Amino acid sequence: MLKINRSLITLLFPAHCLGCEKELPQPQTRRPLLIGKIRDTSTQGSTFQDSFETHWCLDCWKRLNDHTPRCPKCAATVAEHNVLIDRCPLCRDLDLKFDSVVSVGDYKCLIQELVIRMKNQLDEQLAVQLGNLLGYHIHNSDIAGELNLIVPIPTHWWRRAKRGFHGAEIVARSVASACEIPYSANVLRCVRNTKKQGTLTTAGRFRNVQNAFGLRSSHSLSGLNIMLIDDVMTSGATLSEAARILLKAGASKVYTGVIARGARVS
């Protein structure tokens, strides 16, 4: 078999940034440290760094590396002085069943463009890399050591058959692989098709997803700390309803992870 030198391949097919399509520098000329804040210098830490360097330019990385203060419950952005308050005004009156949300950033600018591209173009490579980014945020969060299982939010079989692509599942698998946490898509299922949440009010969204999920199998979830993954969270209704089912089945805690935290709805 023809052996091709790795540096020749890189020269012939240079990598491009997933955000802006700018050509990325050759590996030997890359920045020594792209990641400003990483929990450790372990193999996992350098795996994140390698992956970021080969998929994002420095400008896009800075736009994705969001450290805005967020509500600990729903991940909405909050003013600096509000950080220590338990719940923000957006979620204070909502009965959210999950414990907290980890997100890459807000559903705007580059993150919004990437999520839309992932869904519209059924872009698996982008979904994997967005999952890797979310995995990095989870790896750096306080709950990283507590998680036992990663579960994607399910989609109805009809929607799935129509699109042939389930972004949340690819993102969740990528998170699980990046964080070295077990993954299963066989825990939850959609028991009925729901209206699209986008056109509904917050109260309407909670009503729309009521009893929309069930358990797929009789797996024991007793005592597990589960992280539910979706691409975007706006009101939190879908993730909360799925969390309710997992808690009812014995899960000890349910956390959620999303690529983007959507804007407020009325």
Ligand SMILES: [Zn+2]
């Ligand atoms: Zn870029």
Ligand SMILES: [Zn+2]
């Ligand atoms: Zn909140």
